[in-house]
Amino acid sequence: MTTLQDFSGRSALVTGAASGIGAACARALAARGAARLFLVDVDGAGLDALDLPGEVHRITGSVADETLWQALEPRLTGLDHAVVNAGIGSGGPIAGLSLAEWRRVMAVNLDGAFMTLASSLRAMEAKGGSAVVVASTTGIKPLPGIGPYGVSKAAVAHMARIAAVENARKGIRVNAIAPGGVDTAIWESGEDFQRSVAAIGREATLKAMAKTTPLGRFASSEEMADSILYLLSDAAANITGHVMVSDGGFTL
Known part of the structure; x- marks a missing residue:
């Protein structure tokens, strides 16, 4: 029996697919x-x-490279689903950021x-088809020190x-x-995160960070993938233009 979240025979594009939420979506x-x-x-x-079954096309390159899309788009004809996920992080107060750093984040995100x-x-x-754009609760709830990331995520949600x-x-x-805290590799580039991991370990660091979330935990990439596939699937046939917040209560 066909289920509402059955993707049999369909095609899908996933960016940022090598790790984290993107990889979880590809596997799912x-x-x-x-x-x-x-x-x-x-x-x-x-x-x-x-290691995935079916016909898998692996494209190595940056989503910020226009020539990548010029070459890839003809191959996407008839696409059913898209997960717009690729993104990079950044840190520092707005007044202390260079234009180059601002543009580096905006170019990708x-x-x-x-x-x-x-x-x-x-x-x-x-x-027809369906797409899900991966935004962030930082595009909803203002947090200090992540200006370009938060601004970019607010923008893609409205896009x-x-x-x-x-x-x-x-x-x-x-x-x-709009995910809240998720256990992915995007944290690894942060200096504060690196220092904490060196001092107390990765698991303890994530647990400490999750104290600001009412449920007291960060989500897994697989949990985010489940929500994304729901929005992509026929089970969400009457849902469009929605920004789903999945944050363990962080924005409450």
Whole structure:
């Protein structure tokens, strides 16, 4: 019997697919029957390490590279689903940031998300489909020291809502998800995180960070993937333009 979250025979694009939420989405899509996957990441070795059934196209490169999308888009024709996930972190107060650092984050998190979504929408135009943009609770709740990241995530969430209005009559649904703390590799680049891991270990560091979350825990990438696949699937057929917050109560 066909289930509402069955992706049998469908095609999907996942960016930032080599690790974390992206890799969890790729594995979950494959496990639920997706026949053709397009996986994009700068980490080619990470993509190669994903052992997935079906037809898997691994594209190594940055989502911020326009030429990547110019080459890939013709191959995406007839795409069913897209997970707009690739992103990088940044730290420091706004007054202390250089324009170069601001642009480094925006190039991937905003410009890259725009090119990913735009290419996906064009590829879905003939028969419809669905996309989920990975935003963040930092785009909803202002936190100090992560200006470009939070701003970029607020922007992509609103981009998803605009795209939802623009494409609804084409049978294309666009939603966003705003995770709170998730145990992924994005934390590794933070100096404070590195110092804490060196002092007390990674697990204790994450547990300490999660104290600001009412549920007292960070989510796993697999939990985020489950929510993303719900929004992609036919089970969410009447949902578009929604920003789903999955944060253990952090934004309360």
